[in-house]
Amino acid sequence: MPAIDRSALLFLVFGVVSLWLGAFFGLLGAWQQVMPGLFDVIPFVKSRPLHVSLVISWIFMVAVGGVYHYLPLLVGRPMHSPRLVRVHLFLWMILGLAVLGSYMLGRFGGREYWEFPPALGGLIAVSWFLLVYNFFRTAMQGRGPWPAYLWMWATGVVFFLLTFLEAYSWLWPRDDANVVRDLTVQWKAYGALTGSWNMLVYGLALVVMERISGVTEYARSRTAFLLYALGFTNLLFGWAHHIYPVPSAPWLRYLAYGVSMTEWILLARMIRHWRHTLDGAQRHQHVLAAHFLYASEAWVFLNLGLALLISIPAINLFTHGTHITVAHAMGSTIGINTMILFAAIFHTVDRVHGDTGTRVQYVRLGFWLLNGGLVLFWLSLIGAGMIKGWYTLMSDLSFQDIMVMVRPFLMSFAAWGIVLFVGITLLAVHASWALLGPFLRSRPVPVDRSTEAYNR
């Protein structure tokens, strides 16, 4: 059986570092919104992209590290090319430094979420191509039909590459360039990119669930494949609710309304089903990972309600362009994705150390600060969005006047951001310390014994 790959662990460690830095710049940006001019060395125009890119990096690093970590165990063979995994890690290290450097120097040039100079996007595409190649060469060695998580990962890695290239299609000049098509294609690509990395994260959630519970049927069930199919439909068409107010073609908007957010319902159903059938003894062996998965379940329900509401066009009229969209993004990236990614990390920590391997009480404190802070942070954003949306549409007040009314909610958002940051810091310190343990103590990384019983 393959040993745990050190490179995969380093992906997780650098992912955790990205999260901590991303949370720091997010906190700075939140306070700069209520105290303009705060810490002018890194103004908001820099802190925002730093926050966004680092948080995206957290999701990528851990989702991809998770694929590199679990795939050999699931297939029963090592990665096709461990060297390519190391090259991938090296490229992302170089890329990370280049992106941070360009933001700090105020060198932009890209579009929202990828504000760094477009040449660096080429490096992301090359590194992602390595992942696609290595993934398929490894996954194809497995025997038997693929469970849903392998399909999710396969779709995620392929479509991320395709839609990432599409997100840069603005670089190719067109004679009939038009702002509406430009914006529509941009959000099509972004929606599909998000759908692609969600495929990686949800696939990871299924793997961790399967390995905690020992129940392999779910990932091969009709529900799991229905979830996969709906996730793919969403990847194709679910993005258009972001552009309801844009004068895009009506078919796009109606289709998006129809597709809506159905995948969340199925995910919630699957997680609930899994929880009820979890074996108590096995759950207690992975108590931290199980807690994070429970939290992601709660956040699926909270965000499901919000997502369904804001995908109704008549409500979207009032919520579009307001902080409610940010609340939805935070609920998804922190509430759902981050909880799943921490579940994968602490499950890996259990495997590396043979037990929880870290100070559980600090992790629990971090868990509660993160979740408690996030609830109030999320509610503050919804409050701010409701005020902004209502007065923007129903009054003649200026933007500045509306922002004065929104300010108390933004103060609350920034204050709860501090609690969130403390929680993330506790989790990040303990997760990275535990993951780095085998490196720091020069101890060999152990072979995964559970794989022997799990042999496919």
Add this chain to the structure above:
Amino acid sequence: MSYNMDLYRIDLSRIENMSHGRSTSFQGVHQRAIILVLVGLFAVQTALTWTSSTSVAPGRGSLSTQALIGRQLYQDHNCTACHQLYGLGGYMGPDLTNVTRAQGKGPDYARGIILHGTQLMPAQQVTPAEAGHLVAYLDAWASSGTYPIRSFDLTPWGTYLQMNDDARD
């Protein structure tokens, strides 16, 4: 413990099934075919979006050479960190979709703010000619439609009538 036993039984039956003729290469072909179908669906959707995704009249929202330079300047200065277009972008400053055509504002107003800043927004380090390119870019947006939509008729099924056409002039 009972789970481990179950797992062992499942694995045995799976291995048994596989030994009866379902080869790895067949699985590989099958999986490649499905991936290709998915990529094909994506290609169709991409083609539709690229060719028929807008409802604006010809010429409106078009990017002139000046506006294209302005688009790059908008990105170089990361204006999207603070500003929105059609409600998409940052939350610190106002939406700029109609700034060059809104009552009480206009191209000169936009140019002045770009060059000299406000109490909250720093002056951008651009030449007057570059400010002109940025204004041309913003004007392309203004010509494409109106945002936010203040005149709307809601329908019982949760949509609004303006979704049907470009009725936002």
